[in-house]
Amino acid sequence: MQNFLFTSPEKKLTCVYWRISAWIEDGCHVSETNSTHTVCSCEHLSTFALIMTVDQTLDSNxxxxxxxxxxxxxxxxxxxxxxxxxxxxxxxxxxxxxxxxxxxxxxxxxxxxxxxxxxxxxxxxxxxxxxxxxxxxxxxxxxxxxxxxxxxxxxxxxxxxxxxxxxxxxxxxxxxxxxxxxxxxxxxxxxxxxxxxxxxxxxxxxxxxxxxxxxxxxxxxxxxxxxxxxxxxxxxxxxxxxxxxxxxxxxxxxxxxxx
Incomplete structure (x- = not known):
């Protein structure tokens, strides 16, 4: 599965699939990614998606x-x-x-x-x-x-x-x-x-x-x-x-x- 997504390489991307009522990561992983596209590899058939974490920075004291x-x-x-x-x-x-x-x-x-x-x-x-x-x-x-x-x-x-x-x-x-x-x-x-x-x-x-x-x-x-x-x-x-x-x-x- 290949998804075209214009984003910076440092953003975290996760390949997931839909199971019952939630997106699950098991059996899927990111094969390669750069600023123009991301390739996901999954071991089974389902409805797949690519999730990007926009901001992982948490305020620390x-x-x-x-x-x-x-x-x-x-x-x-x-x-x-x-x-x-x-x-x-x-x-x-x-x-x-x-x-x-x-x-x-x-x-x-x-x-x-x-x-x-x-x-x-x-x-x-x-x-x-x-x-x-x-x-x-x-x-x-x-x-x-x-x-x-x-x-x-x-x-x-x-x-x-x-x-x-x-x-x-x-x-x-x-x-x-x-x-x-x-x-x-x-x-x-x-x-x-x-x-x-x-x-x-x-x-x-x-x-x-x-x-x-x-x-x-x-x-x-x-x-x-x-x-x-x-x-x-x-x-x-x-x-x-x-x-x-x-x-x-x-x-x-x-x-x-x-x-």
């Missing part, structure tokens, strides 16, 4: 940009300190820092990668493969963050549940190898299945998951499920702690350990 950079840097510094703390400080043998450590590591990897992708989106987006790869990596890292939050909530629940029957050498929780298998294995399976079912679901205009065909729910579904489960566990933990403290007032040592 320099103060907000500076504050954003400062706070992101502060957040990364504290995440680094948290990783060092959980990795080096192990005073209590009954407490495992595996879930907290891996949660901080995943956040430390995901946050700068996401900010890098969004900051250089104009350079990454034209390279479709790079955009899809970054979207897949971000999908995996963010799922890992939610999964490690879920593991930490389960470990806390197991620890609180054993307060009344606690022994000095008890260690509530999962083995670190099993935690690693769950924390990284389940997100890897979700990403692998999602990529095999619809490979083109990665690489939206923001280099993230596309909303077509409900593909974005491969991230939102597990995230909402984990948040709902963590909320239930949190309420259960509060109720358990309250009942344990109420019944342990006569036992000073147990009460101290419970607190």
């Amino acid at each position: 320099p103060v907000v940009d500076v504050l954003n950079t400062i706070f992101v840097f502060i957040g990364l510094v504290f995440l680094t300190l948290a990783v060092m703390t959980f990795a080096l400080c192990r005073r209590n043998p009954r407490v495992s820092n595996v879930s907290r450590l891996n949660l901080c590591v995943c956040l430390l990897l995901a946050q700068p990668l996401f900010l890098f992708t969004q900051s250089f989106l104009h350079l990454i987006r034209p390279n479709e493969v790079s955009c899809k790869v970054l979207a897949g990596i971000l999908h995996f890292l963010f799922l890992c963050c939610f999964m490690w939050m879920s593991i930490e909530a389960v470990l806390l629940f197991l620890s609180v549940r054993k307060l009344k029957q606690v022994k000095p050498n008890d260690r509530a929780g999962l083995h670190w190898k099993l935690s690693l298998l769950i924390g990284y294995g389940i997100p890897l399976i979700i990403v692998g299945v999602s990529a095999s079912v619809w490979p083109d679901g990665y690489g939206s205009h923001k280099c993230w998951l596309k909303t077509e065909n409900g593909f974005v729910w491969s991230f939102l579904g597990p995230a909402y499920f984990i948040l709902a489960g963590n909320t239930i566990l949190f309420l259960t933990i509060l109720i358990t702690i309250h009942s344990t403290l109420k019944g342990a007032q006569s036992d000073v040592s147990k009460c101290k350990y419970t607190r």
Whole structure:
């Protein structure tokens, strides 16, 4: 399909087709373009069009940009300190820092990668493969963050549940190898299945998951499920702690350990 359009080369042109009630870009791309014409290439038959973004310049607030950079840097510094703390400080043998450590590591990897992708989106987006790869990596890292939050909530629940029957050498929780298998294995399976079912679901205009065909729910579904489960566990933990403290007032040592 060839469209003749007199415009400057720096304008962004997008080849699209009509689907139900919206223009969709999937399966179409700009083969070549200059100041006089644009050639679109599509993998299917439909009603095609060429969309031009007239003005992509958004007003930015320099103060907000500076504050954003400062706070992101502060957040990364504290995440680094948290990783060092959980990795080096192990005073209590009954407490495992595996879930907290891996949660901080995943956040430390995901946050700068996401900010890098969004900051250089104009350079990454034209390279479709790079955009899809970054979207897949971000999908995996963010799922890992939610999964490690879920593991930490389960470990806390197991620890609180054993307060009344606690022994000095008890260690509530999962083995670190099993935690690693769950924390990284389940997100890897979700990403692998999602990529095999619809490979083109990665690489939206923001280099993230596309909303077509409900593909974005491969991230939102597990995230909402984990948040709902963590909320239930949190309420259960509060109720358990309250009942344990109420019944342990006569036992000073147990009460101290419970607190």
